[in-house]
Amino acid sequence: MKTAVVWFRRDLRLADNPALDSALSCAEKVVLLYIHAPHEEHPWCPGAASNWWLHHSLQAMRRELKQCNADLVIRRGDSLTVLDEIRRKVGAEGVFWNTLYEPAMKRRDQQARHALRTHGLQVRCFNGTLLREPGDVLKKDGTPYRVFTPFSKCYQGLELPAPLPAPARIRSAHGRLDSLDVSALGLLPALRWYDGLQETWQPGEEGARIRLNVLSGAFLDTYPAERDIPALEGSSMLSPHLHFGEVSPSRVWQATDVRPEPAPGVVGNMPAWSFRRQLVWRDFAHHVLWNNPHTSDRPFNRKFEGFNWESDPALLERWKRGETGIPIVDAGMRQLWHTGWMHNRVRMIAASVLCKNGLVPWQEGARWFWDTLVDADLANNSMGWQWVAGCGADAAPYFRIFSPVRQGRRFDPQGRYVKRWVPELEMVPKSHVHDPWNMPATISGASGILTGKDYPAPALDLSGSRHRAFERFKLLRE
Numbered sequence: 001m002k003t004a005v006v007w008f009r010r011d012l013r014l015a016d017n018p019a020l021d022s023a024l025s026c027a028e029k030v031v032l033l034y035i036h037a038p039h040e041e042h043p044w045c046p047g048a049a050s051n052w053w054l055h056h057s058l059q060a061m062r063r064e065l066k067q068c069n070a071d072l073v074i075r076r077g078d079s080l081t082v083l084d085e086i087r088r089k090v091g092a093e094g095v096f097w098n099t100l101y102e103p104a105m106k107r108r109d110q111q112a113r114h115a116l117r118t119h120g121l122q123v124r125c126f127n128g129t130l131l132r133e134p135g136d137v138l139k140k141d142g143t144p145y146r147v148f149t150p151f152s153k154c155y156q157g158l159e160l161p162a163p164l165p166a167p168a169r170i171r172s173a174h175g176r177l178d179s180l181d182v183s184a185l186g187l188l189p190a191l192r193w194y195d196g197l198q199e200t201w202q203p204g205e206e207g208a209r210i211r212l213n214v215l216s217g218a219f220l221d222t223y224p225a226e227r228d229i230p231a232l233e234g235s236s237m238l239s240p241h242l243h244f245g246e247v248s249p250s251r252v253w254q255a256t257d258v259r260p261e262p263a264p265g266v267v268g269n270m271p272a273w274s275f276r277r278q279l280v281w282r283d284f285a286h287h288v289l290w291n292n293p294h295t296s297d298r299p300f301n302r303k304f305e306g307f308n309w310e311s312d313p314a315l316l317e318r319w320k321r322g323e324t325g326i327p328i329v330d331a332g333m334r335q336l337w338h339t340g341w342m343h344n345r346v347r348m349i350a351a352s353v354l355c356k357n358g359l360v361p362w363q364e365g366a367r368w369f370w371d372t373l374v375d376a377d378l379a380n381n382s383m384g385w386q387w388v389a390g391c392g393a394d395a396a397p398y399f400r401i402f403s404p405v406r407q408g409r410r411f412d413p414q415g416r417y418v419k420r421w422v423p424e425l426e427m428v429p430k431s432h433v434h435d436p437w438n439m440p441a442t443i444s445g446a447s448g449i450l451t452g453k454d455y456p457a458p459a460l461d462l463s464g465s466r467h468r469a470f471e472r473f474k475l476l477r478e
């Protein structure tokens, strides 16, 4: 083939990129194309934090490509129209891309495949996004898994091909094409609220490599215990890099190939498996969304279709601002606002307070996460929220309603995480850092914190709301 187009989407990397690798070996010259088409992801167009990330990731990709004597052609518009224009201009004979699995992307890619093939082009699609594709992991009866543990057993002992190297040079055919500058995409907001994101992250393939290098044997040894402690950096923080495809999940999987895995059929707790299991959750979430495309907006468990949620704009607003008066929740929501990321344990607690204690529809919380997380990912976010709300695949049972106070004491016993993000509570002793409203007057006086004045009184009566939620969820069973 003389000329091929590599259509980059959420695979913003040169290493272990099967579409790029294959195009380079099949074609004499390639056009590397990125089409900015957020409207095609409607109703889940990327949020503000994702846009910030994308801006920097595209810039980083351009820098990496320069070293291979190539560049990215950046366009904006309808993907099909742009693809058609580019293929005509360069006389492309083939288009290569890595598959995306969200419902809107699936539909769009099907249309693109059909249109390009009608014009006589070869279309080649690859898996560069998941460990295993939906359809590859099915129950014996050929239907998709609905429960995580048996699904995860299909990954024990999984052998993956060695990661593909990044090309040293790219024979590029983009000379005749104009490209937009990344800044022309308008991804950065007018109001500069992203300093905290900038301090925390390095978007792009190099930033992903740096995070990947953390996955040593020592990290994996401590991961099972430390991943749940929000005051520690006990998890990999690879999620935005994985979402934007700056590193492939198989590369991450192989980077953790430092310990023997449990034998197939044995549910192991060995360190490497403990970490790899999280990558399997990621695959599970994508498989569930692929097989149940309605679950980004509606419950997986149909019993919940008519559930009596209660919108509560005042509570939702306090939750978003990190002013619920419940310290572990406020700490999480402020970490989210400042860094674009929240610790997994705290995501569960914050989500649970909103949609279990508050009975606020999980979709309203999911929307806020969508806008503020740099790792906002339709499959993972929908699964995370539905898991907490109790309506998802393999979800938490309805009677499990987290107590944010008990969770705080257990996973942040010294209150270090809370005090980092809620500095008003700095002087509160650890005995009351998770329930400052219960401080006796003497302690409250000594710490200089009066709840309701220096720090908000709780937005919810935790025990009453827990009881109310329990009764409401119980109705479903009956």
Ligand SMILES: Cc1cc2nc3c(=O)[nH]c(=O)nc-3n(C[C@H](O)[C@H](O)[C@H](O)COP(=O)(O)OP(=O)(O)OC[C@H]3O[C@@H](n4cnc5c(N)ncnc54)[C@H](O)[C@@H]3O)c2cc1C
Binding pocket: 227, 235, 236, 237, 238, 239, 240, 242, 243, 278, 279, 281, 282, 283, 285, 342, 343, 344, 345, 347, 348, 351, 369, 373, 375, 376, 377, 378, 380, 381, 382, 383, 384, 385, 388
């Ligand atoms: C309410 C809620 C919403 C969530 N929304 C998102 C989201 O939008 N995007 C997102 O990537 N994750 C989401 N998660 C899952 C999880 O919180 C993050 O993936 C994790 O905190 C990322 O941190 P890490 O990279 O340090 O994870 P690590 O513990 O280092 O795990 C490694 C990788 O495994 C994957 N992973 C880990 N936990 C999960 C999980 N529970 N489900 C699916 N994949 C997982 C991620 O890609 C992660 O980068 C959500 C969880 C909840 C409870």
